[in-house]
Amino acid sequence: MISELEYKSRRDALAKKLKSYSVGVMFSATHKTRSNDTEYPYRQNSNFYYLTGFKEANSCLMIVKKKSKVKTVLFVEKKDETKELWTGKRLGEVEAKKRFLVDEVYIVDEFEKKFKKYLEKKQTLYFDFKLDYSKVKTLKRYSKNLYTHKNIALLLQEMRLIKSDSEIKLIKKAITITKDAHHKAIKFKKTDKKEYELQALIEHTFKTNGAYSDAYTSIVACGNSANTLHYVDNDKKLVDGELILIDAGCEYKYYASDITRTIPVNGKFSEAQIELYNMVLDVQVQIIKMIKPHAKRSELQKKSEELLCDGMIKLGILKGKRKKLLKKNAHKKYYPHGIGHWMGLDVHDEAPYKDKKEKEIPFMSGMVLTIEPAIYCDKDDKTIPKKYRGIGIRIEDDILVTKNGFENLSFEIAKSVEEVEKLYSSL
Known part of the structure; x- marks a missing residue:
């Protein structure tokens, strides 16, 4: 098994690669429709899993970096008894705070509001350029005044070369x-x-x-x-x-x-x-x-x-x-x-x-x-x-x-x- 400390060390190593005054965003995989209302078996995005060890969909990891100070933020789905009856138990915000060695945890519904806030006075946004268009559109809508957009997946690919x-x-x-x-x-x-x-x-x-x-x-x-x-x-x-x-x-x-x-x-x-x-x-x-x-x-x-x-x-x-x-x-x-x-x-x-x-x-x-x-x-x-x-x-x-x-x-x-x-x- 891979420990929470190792996942944290990966996030810390990634943060060091980010430029000062930047925000890095990594999303979980989405469910893929097979036909009508049936789906293919879900598998987490490898880069997201590499940084978190978290298997749930509709999640997001954010790394916020000022000059040298770093904050890690995780977004997870909220607990919902009705939806959990159909699709399985969710970890939820409270348990996620206990499990993950991150600075802040929020429900994913708050992502856009927090993202907009964390982008203030930042210069660079890192995200995976292979994201589906809807997510890219959301990110770019709030980051259009930044100097640069960079592909965070390239940094993670380098890190994944050497296995622990x-x-x-x-x-x-x-x-x-x-x-x-x-x-x-x-x-x-x-x-x-x-x-x-x-x-x-x-x-x-x-x-x-x-x-x-x-x-x-x-x-x-x-x-x-x-x-x-x-x-x-x-x-x-x-x-x-x-x-x-x-x-x-x-x-x-x-x-x-x-x-x-x-x-x-x-x-x-x-x-x-x-x-x-x-x-x-x-x-x-x-x-x-x-x-x-x-x-x-x-x-x-x-x-x-x-x-x-x-x-x-x-x-x-x-x-x-x-x-x-x-x-x-x-x-x-x-x-x-x-x-x-x-x-x-x-x-x-x-x-x-x-x-x-x-x-x-x-x-x-x-x-x-x-x-x-x-x-x-x-x-x-x-x-x-x-x-x-x-x-x-x-x-x-x-x-x-x-x-x-x-x-x-x-x-x-x-x-x-x-x-x-x-x-x-x-x-």
Whole structure:
């Protein structure tokens, strides 16, 4: 768990980044309508949660800064027995004052009046530029005489790059639950079942272990479906002899995991599948070993493309010299995406890859990222050996940058051909 003191320290750190004589505003997420009067499951805005740990909608955090003095103000929904009967209990103003380490708490109905007051003699307003238009219109109506408007989300993205010990613990817990789900998927007797049955098993495992939601829509792609990178139909039959690409990770107390494994339906890799699989796995192992403070993601990307290109040449998928093939981006037909991304409160954590001067940000201890090399060989691609057509393979792990190198947070999830086959046969 993350303590109220840690949330306060984040607010204090953000306040130091604000200019003197400014006001910073961060709103909660809004409910999203699914159809008519039904809604999608509510999830708090990640930046708002990062600063407060508060899950309720229709809330707002305000940071008011004079020359050096700072005041933090939280706005929450008022208690209302009738509305709470339908939508659940609210914390309310009184309990919020007891719980949160902020200077003032008001009901959200008072927001505009207080906002107008706090803007007096201020010069800069910080808010999230991705806000819906109605909120932006309200903010700008009262702040039209200020000198500047700045995007507070950019400051928070910088802060979220480095994970605290408590954040890393939550990510590790999410990965532990995800490990259990992937291992059950490997052991599951899959032949002639449907992709969505395997998805149901995975997501049932998430929920029964305390992870009430997935971190993203699970991909369970059998055979050629794996060559659609964001395949989410999950409605095809699991065919004996084919591979299944499973990209699935849970979210535990708002922190994500992101794991991909590619496994055989019948528990046994074919010779051609092993050739492709081990090529991708070898690349992943080499790329992970490159992770350490001061290394850069672009270096990992470049090396992964070189290694995968070498592997494709060796297997006859590409023909020619590596240098020319890379220059023509011939390899990108089979590996079109990046080597990985930041991960944390969001599966694709909203954190920057470049600094304000547009220079790439090097790795630092406490960063968490995914590493996911892949190869996608479409069944209709007549330019590649027939035995590889219709196979898509991606292998993805979650990596913590440490002071002296890296820690593979998901190392316990079966990955090698031998580990996967042994796990399947262990029933």
